[in-house]
Amino acid sequence: xxxxxxxxxxxxxxxxxxxxxxxxxxxxxxxxxxxxxxxxxxxxxxxxxxxxxxxxxxxxxxxxxxxxxxxxxxxxxxxxxxxxxxxxxxxxxxxxxxxxxxxxxxxxxxxxxxxxxxxxxxxxxxxxxxxxxxxxxxxxxxxxxxxxxxxx
Numbered sequence: 845x846x847x848x849x850x851x852x853x854x855x856x857x858x859x860x861x862x863x864x865x866x867x868x869x870x871x872x873x874x875x876x877x878x879x880x881x882x883x884x885x886x887x888x889x890x891x892x893x894x895x896x897x898x899x900x901x902x903x904x905x906x907x908x909x910x911x912x913x914x915x916x917x918x919x920x921x922x923x924x925x926x927x928x929x930x931x932x933x934x935x936x937x938x939x940x941x942x943x944x945x946x947x948x949x950x951x952x953x954x955x956x957x958x959x960x961x962x963x964x965x966x967x968x969x970x971x972x973x974x975x976x977x978x979x980x981x982x983x984x985x986x987x988x989x990x991x992x993x994x995x996x
Contacts, residue, residue: 847877848921850980851941857882857909859893859952860926863969864976870902871973876980879918885909890952896965922983924976942983946975 850868854861861880868878886909894904920941926948948971954964 847873847875848984849877849879849919849941850922850924851915851918851920852878852880852976853882853912853923853925854880854927855883856886856952857911858886858888858890859950859965860948860968860972862889862893862904862907862909863897863965864924864926864972866897866902866904866907867900867969867973868976868980870897870900872977872980875984879910879915879920880907881910881912881915883912885911890965892951892962892965893969895962896969899966900969922980924979926972926976944979946972946979948972 852861852864852868857880861882865878865880868876872878888909889904889907897904923941923943925943925945927950948968951961951965951968954961
């Protein structure tokens with residue numbers, strides 16, 4: 845059985861989309877191949893996103909912030925925006941894939957001590973795991989009811 849491909853989009857591709865990519869590739873790699881990209885990619889993956897995934901035994905050393913342009917020619921089964929800004933700024937994914945928006949707050953905007961900020965990243969990570977996995981399971985069971993965009 846071949847794996848399906850999912851692309852997670854976010855503005856900076858430093859936190860939410862990176863955590864979604866890491867979670868899917870760690871837990872669902874037998875069925876899904878995950879990638880992530882940003883509309884305005886950051887210089888690096890946020891260190892607290894790296895820590896939040898490391899807490900679960902997920903190694904992110906191979907992950908890096910990437911531009912959406914890197915994936916224009918790649919076929920995806922699903923394309924998931926994980927922040928409202930990316931959903932508004934990527935209203936038409938020009939590649940293939942069913943599009944879904946699952947909005948999450950930006951953990952990089954958290955204030956407080958380092959421990960409090962890390963806790964925010966962990967909450968977002970856990971929400972991503974719950975909602976993204978549920979969506980991908982429904983997608984596998986039924987295909988998606990979402991609008992399908994095809995590559996030109």
